[in-house]
Amino acid sequence: MKKAILKGPRDLKIKTLESPNLNLGPDDLYIKTEISAFKIGTDRGNYEGADIVPGADPYPRGVGDSNLGTIEKIGSNVKNFKIGDRVVTRAEHQSEYIYNQNASIVKVPENVDSEDAVFCHLYTLSAQCYRKANFTPGENVAVIGVGVLGLGAIALGPLFGARTIAIANSEIRLEMAKKMGAHAGFLSNDEDLNQKLEEYSNGQGIDLVILTANPWPAYKTSVDIVRPGGRVSIVSLLGRGEKELDFNPLALETFYGKGIHLVAVNGESAYLYPHGSTERHNNRGDRFSWNNLCDYVLALMSDGNLEPKKLITHRLDYTDISQAYDMAFERNKNMLGVIFKWNT
Ligand SMILES: NC(=O)c1ccc[n+]([C@@H]2O[C@H](COP(=O)([O-])OP(=O)(O)OC[C@H]3O[C@@H](n4cnc5c(N)ncnc54)[C@H](OP(=O)(O)O)[C@@H]3O)[C@@H](O)[C@H]2O)c1
Incomplete structure (x- = not known):
């Protein structure tokens, strides 16, 4: 072999x-x-x-x-x-x-x-970025980093009912994001990023940021663009193999001042309404087990909605x-x- x-x-x-x-x-x-x-x-x-x-x-x-x-x-x-x-x-x-x-x-x-x-396993992780942050249909979601997981999150966004905005560090990746269904796309180093997002969302702001890039500047963009009270789902391994952190990641004006939520996405998550473990519940186990989550992503592919x-x-x-x-x-x-x- x-x-x-x-x-x-x-x-x-x-x-x-x-x-x-x-x-x-x-x-x-x-x-x-x-x-x-x-x-x-x-x-x-x-x-x-x-x-x-x-x-x-x-x-x-x-x-x-x-x-x-x-x-x-x-x-x-x-x-x-x-x-x-x-x-x-x-x-x-x-x-x-x-x-x-x-x-x-x-x-x-x-x-x-x-x-x-x-x-399907990679896209299941992309889906977890929505699920773990209690995504609600109709929210504005910005996906920072357009790699495999980012594109997965972009492709799933419209299926889940999100307005999905790609934020990349290259025009080529913004093109790919559009092909996968992003409603809008911007470069992360765009000096007018906040203003453009404000305009795009009719002043409602970004409810959920999905962070799929490791570098600290990408994290900084996340906490800068998320609206007050919004959430940042972090699936990237922040700082891994990257330049050292040179700012306070929990700065008063972003973390405390805006009252945001930082959510770690690391695999399985508990379901709100779990099965019981008795005979009557047929010992079905965790409704949101990884395999069940993957089955769901494969079902979206089977419907022809995810490619x-x-x-x-x-x-x-x-x-x-x-x-x-x-x-x-x-x-x-x-x-x-x-x-x-x-x-x-
Ligand atoms: N939590 C988990 O269980 C789990 C599981 C699997 C993977 N991960 C992690 O998830 C992350 C994403 O995986 P992936 O395969 O999608 O990686 P990837 O293909 O490297 O995607 C990340 C993308 O973000 C870009 N980027 C970097 N800085 C940026 C910035 N400031 N603004 C916008 N985009 C920026 C990167 O560009 P450059 O290449 O130019 O830097 C790259 O294109 C990785 O960190 C990976 O280790 C976590």
Whole structure:
């Protein structure tokens, strides 16, 4: 089997490893990868050797966590999946693997293209930026940073009932944002940004900012543009691998004075009306478990309303994987959605 291994900063190689043992445990699935998707922000940081990410393994380590493949064999206890199912998992960039049926895995509806479905975990995180900040339809939402997660938030905004405004650091990305459904777009270094947002929102202001960029200036823009009493959903890993902070992030005039809410978006969130855990509730578990949230995003794709593949700029053979990492390292603005093909 083939697997992408990061041996150290900027040293990514495809390794040939022994194929997995097919004596499966009862909950195991054997999956062959069709494609995997590049998660630019986090993957680039790992590639650069940026500050240690919580939970990151030491070198050498695998990379990536959006993998779409087909189930080829199942363990004796597997009931919800069958051979031939197309699934999306959080497995790393590799050609085949064993995966536990109870881990983060969702079945892809038949009419959803693999190139859309492979982004479902990333788009689920984009959706969490709305959910965790108690988004209400009709609100004005500014998405700062137009990378994969930012574009996901932009694409979902109109479906959720948001007026969605992209705030990028390049014109190219503003164009891409428009293609994904942004109602408006501005550059973050526009000297008249606040005034333009005020005009765009008819003086109502930005209710929710979704921050998907790591640099502190992007955070500063967030707290500057959010309206008094508004919320900032922070999904980026602020300051990671960036210049040091040179201002007070909780300055009186922005944090206290405006009475804003800062919300960390880090994965699952509790549901307002949870299922009970008794027999009567059928032990359904968390209504907003990650897999259930992913199912919802896949349903939006199945309806034909959400098409991440519109943002695919590169389709690469797995042997060329390090090209994508180098482009991310150079912060190439023409590269956004990247798919690695694993038909080994
Ligand atoms: N919370 C979680 O569970 C979680 C999970 C996954 C990822 N993340 C984090 O989420 C973030 C977004 O991921 P991603 O894959 O979408 O990353 P990405 O592709 O790097 O997107 C961030 C974008 O923001 C841009 N940017 C930087 N400063 C800006 C500014 N001042 N104004 C406007 N745009 C600015 C970046 O441009 P440059 O390239 O020029 O800097 C980049 O295009 C990353 O920090 C990642 O580590 C968090």
